[in-house]
Amino acid sequence: MLTGLILLPSCAAIGGVPEKCLYDRTKLVALETDDAGRPVWNPRFLDFSLRMGFNVQLCHPYRPQTKGRVESGIKYVKGNFWPGIRFTDLDDLNRQALLWSDTVANVRIHGTTRERPIDRLAVERHHLQPLPGRERLQPFLRESRAVGRDGYVQWDGSWYGVPWPWKPGERVEVQPGAEIIQLWTGDRLLAVYPRATRPGQRFTHPAQWAEVPTAGDNRRREPVAFQVSSVEVAQRPLAVYESLIGTVRNE
16 A cells, blocks of 8 residues: 555654644545545555554645645655665665655755754654554555466566466565565465565466466477487388289289
8 A cells, every 4th residue: 555655664764653644635545525525535544544543634625735735745855855866776765765864854944844854853753653563554564466477476676476376467465574575465375485686586486377277288289200220111022013013014
């Protein structure tokens, strides 16, 4: 879930969970509003917010000022951190982003508060709620991936096999760790692999194609030759040849 993947490391970086989070009116958060104008929450997002322990505030409809507050942080990152950045993988990008936050973003004078974010955080940190335990958030530490026609899912530039039965396009969840990769479907653990050490690695599950149905052996037959120990010439009595010659003359 994208919202969870973004918010979790942010809360970990500041050391706790805010009491309230402001969100744009996206269907990731609220599917629609009912006749009374109340939001109909996305069930997965509602589950996430309850597990994290924060209240949700939506931007006012048709009021760009509040939506701008949500998007201004993204625009700041895109305009100051992102241009010209070079990275090798996601871990490298995250390390550079954290360094940039500590040395640039959090020590500047903020345009709204007129304070450095690091100083403002020191004042407000006691309002934060404790981070929930990892086991409580396990369903949101995964990324959804589609199974390919060959029974693999791709994550971070490498491929991991799914045990049979699987269908092309079926969704499974990848839960990355520092050293291992887990594949899940709901509460069922499908497979565990060592995490790839370089892009392009492929890990095959022993039961990946165990019961793949076949439509019969319709393979094209290639012409073949056979080696024998010696060439054998058939030997017949001369009378056989004389009878054949006689038959031809009579015709």
